[in-house]
Amino acid sequence: MKRIAIFFYVTFCFTTTILAQKSNLITKIPFQLEGNHLFIKVKVNDSDNLHFVFDTGAGVTSINSTTAKRLELIGSKTTTSKGASGKIELKVVKNNELVIRDLRLKKIDLYSAPLLHLEKVLGTDIDGIIGYDIFKKYVVKINYDTSEIELYASRGYKYVGKGGLVKIDLGKVPTAKAKIDIGNGNYLDGEFILDNGAGLAMGFCTPYAQRHQLKKSIGKTYSVKSRGYSSNTTIAEVGRLKELKLQKFQFSNIPVRIYNTKSGVLAHEGIAGIIGNEILKRFNIIFDYKRKESYWEPNNMYNNVPYDVSYSGLKLSLDETKTKVLIDNIISDSPSALSKMKIGDEIIEINGVKAKDSSLTTLRKLLRQENTKVTIKCMRNDTLIEVAIQLTAII
Template sequence: MKLLMRLINFSKSGIFMLAMIVQTGVATGLQAQDFYFKGNKSKDAMSFSLVKNLVIIPVYLNNQGPFNFILDTGVGPMIITNPKLIDSLGLKVSRTLEISGLGRGNKIEAFIVNDVSARVGDAWIDNMPTAILKQDIFGLSNYLGTKIYGLLGYHFFKSFVVQLNYSGKRMVFGHPWAFRKIKGERVPIELESNKPYINIGIETPDYGHMTIKTLIDNGASHAISLERLKEEPFPIPAASISANLGVGMGGPIDGNIGRISSLTIGGFKLKGVLASYPRYDDVAAKVILKDRNGNLGADVLSRFNITFDYADNSIYLRKNGQFNRPFEHDMSGIEVYLQEDKTKRYFVSRIEPGSPADLAGIKADDEIILINFAPASSFKLDDINTLFKSADGKTIILSIFRNKDIDVKVFKLKQRI
């Protein structure tokens, strides 16, 4: 139970560090082919799942599967987070890496393999550079409420033009010549160390307007993470709250959550955007690329239907029906994870100090039995998270199980940021 408590807050920062190490170290000698279509096919399409604004697609590995993977612009080589696949896929480990990543904590180990073939729809790739975590330290399946086996990024995006229709939950991908005209506003990007970066504008009450450089990271569920400004910690606004921002390769990442007045990407402006401010020593001081200011995540990107064209160093943006939805942080103070074996059970992983749930007496390790008189097992994890940030002042009634006793806790959601 305690282990799951620590893993539930997934942070993309640790995955980014692992990808950098594999790409610049072991994997640089591997000449991986691009994804390709067999025969005369030049374009394909498929539906995807969207959980916490993250794109989840079915991937076949070594002709087995499908396995749920997060499609993620923030990673280079493929990352397999479930080490059980080593045996089930018959993989041969070429070597082991010891990694000291972001966050505070001990080093972890990852295996490197080079005998993985993958298929997405009708697109194939052979001998793909792949890192396999020796231990699933992130607990992605518990965090998202659906079984996750890994992350797929750069090698897919560099092979095709990739259109993500977030509103329709559909992806179209293919060779550039298969797309006559790409709709949307073209915004230039830079590719560095196999990751896409973009210059965006932000406005803060204290510093006014500024242009910053951010990683485009649709595999991070936050809106924007602001890490550094002129080699110093990014200034934290006075109106912010302390928060656990996730867990990196090196352990938990602490910081604050606040708001920026606006965020401008291309010709589009978003207002009242939630911003994460990770502790400098946990993240910014350890990031290899020193001229980046932060990380642009899926809570912003999912408000658009986006086309990624790495060959043209560009993305194309069209705002969708979610563009004007408000940016809301959890209003309960509860972090919940799913433990699923034969039954589906929800537990409290962490309570924010001073939050409504804390004041109501809810504690870490409590099992949630009923939510507003309905069985917790009847909810998806994403539905619970959505409920907990649904409306300021909304009454929540939880029946919780603790120390062989069932108790009822009542509190009102409160917008704390």
Template sequence: MRLRHFTISFAIVIFASCSVFRHTGKRGLLIESNKKALPAKFVTAIPFVQFTGGVIIVRAKINDDPDTLNFILDTGSGGISLDSTTCVQLGLKSHPSNEFIRGIGGIRPLFFAGDNTLVLPGLRIDSLNFHISNYDFISSVYGVKIDGIIGYSFLKRYIVSVNYDSMKLYVYTPGHFKYGRGGELLHPFIHNIPVINEPIWNRKAVHTRYYFDMGAGLCLMLSDKFAKDSCLFCKPNQRRHKFVKSEAQGLTGKIEMTQTVIQGLKVGKYYFHHVPTYLFDDVSNVTAYPFLGGLIGNDLLRRFNVTLNYPEDQIYIEPNAHFFDPFDYSYTGMAMYFIDGHVMITDVTKDSPAYKAGVKPGDAVLGINTNFSNNIQEYREQLKATGSRVHLIISRDGVVQDIRLPIKSIL
């Protein structure tokens, strides 16, 4: 079975993001790449917006079509892809292949729409082969239409600096590049998707490899096998951990997960403490365990301005204005999606805060407290206030109800 192109990023339904951390190192010498090459040349600056979990959305067009589309920028994507409905609307022809997409929820055959052009502000990228997939579930997570994912097929051609302070992508041609001072230059292994080797600790330190996944709306995800074999949660006399059930919607299906917190994670010279973590059963072997232990997602990585230099197998990270943003440990136990114009509760975990408060699958969320925007991302932000009780206004069988929902913490 051939498994060349694959994407491992996914959208977490019940988000648990990040906390405080410290860093080492002082502002030092200028960090540069490939001094013998010609200087990298600036190409364009591309504005972006951020969705829940730090996920980056850029606007682009396909070929000469006038419609502007929403794309996720994703280092966890081994190519470039387009939503199947968008493909039909644009009149593109797709063809089956002998390749497959491997995702968190399983494996599916790939269809391609070949030799197309991606049009970004100030940049046209020709000769792209889009793989075609159904992204309805991603659209339902964020409440807006997601038309595609931009990954390796774009990133391998340029140096791309992601600046969360200016909310822009700065694109350069490959060559000699001056990164800056005081940050950290990582040297990942890049074969479609960057992989970094970093220590994690939970009473004891364990080294493993992770996907560097800027398309994943979480901080850290570990495979159950890695957690078990490394005994991260089983050392005698360690403090008691909370483990709560959750779910995630991957590119190829929905899976159950467990949320918890690990004591620490190091990325380069930067230390993160009490990191919200998802544990999952890697049934489709996305992590190719024991090659990888899991992935580091963008709710952690968004705290750095990141320069992706795939041509030199380098990633430069430097703390930005979000460096000291607290982690989010909130937990309600309910899954929300935007479906047919409504924010819907699709699943409630047994014995969770939402379950005990009387929330049921099929409830339509009309508002939270005084917010009746019907904006699922704004609602998720309001559900991060751990230790509080919110007014969850729902409609059930045509009857409006006000449910007092407690927001618990996984810490």
């Protein structure tokens, strides 16, 4: 009889713990994954739904200056903020209400900045960027399997899943300690920003990379241009890291970037770098800022999605009007560098898929089919150029 009583007591406690977690659920917010970025619908004051990036790396809530103008939101003062590779001037629009499904966030300051450079790179409209103003209030689960962001009340929350614990530290963005393999069984420790607003797998800050001569550890590299929150352009060397250890999780042969910049977050002396959404999206992650904890549950992408590297050598972006797809960069010694294509050419179609009817995400996927041949048509002035290239991983 005593054993039966103990059994029912344990079962009752376990059941009530699960129910407590479920009862703490406040809302679920659908998101759309475009490339490596999460987009959600947000209303500002009495506006229609707007297209916002949901970003763990966003310490403030930003609004595109063109959207702010359209909504007649007037900044009361000017301030500056650090982007990845430099400072950006922002106008502060105070005391707004944000509505996300049935969630209302009151007295939110919006930081107005031009975001056209990001729209051109991502290939979609960006009305704003939100992160910390949500994470500071709630326990947040980003569930890539269901394409939903789950918000839980922080008070009384207790994680009951099977994910791996990753301790985090905080300013307004989460950081975690990790180890990197630099060869011959030698590992370096570092603290990395967990930034799902960064589309890369991993990037190293300039001081950390120079201090430890990381370029020697990642072998063959190619150079790319990169832009973040500020419109400043920085150059990064892309190579492959032998291994990354993050608590109990290990990642092998991952593409990494070594940045060369003298300002912004990527020039920070105390941070090793960034772990971006090429890694984060492989987990359903619970962020609990109050307790400085995160829990990582491997999802359907964990072992099923290859890491993003360049196979063509082409970097695509939209033009200033966001109506044309242009070649923004061509990587040296890549398949495209050996063709007739040039920077500034307009992409007309790839393998018969017309650029004007497709997203940048779709066109980029067509250029990531390793060991296949693609036919690209592009326009230079009034001349149509057609080339065929063999897609091969550059690193």
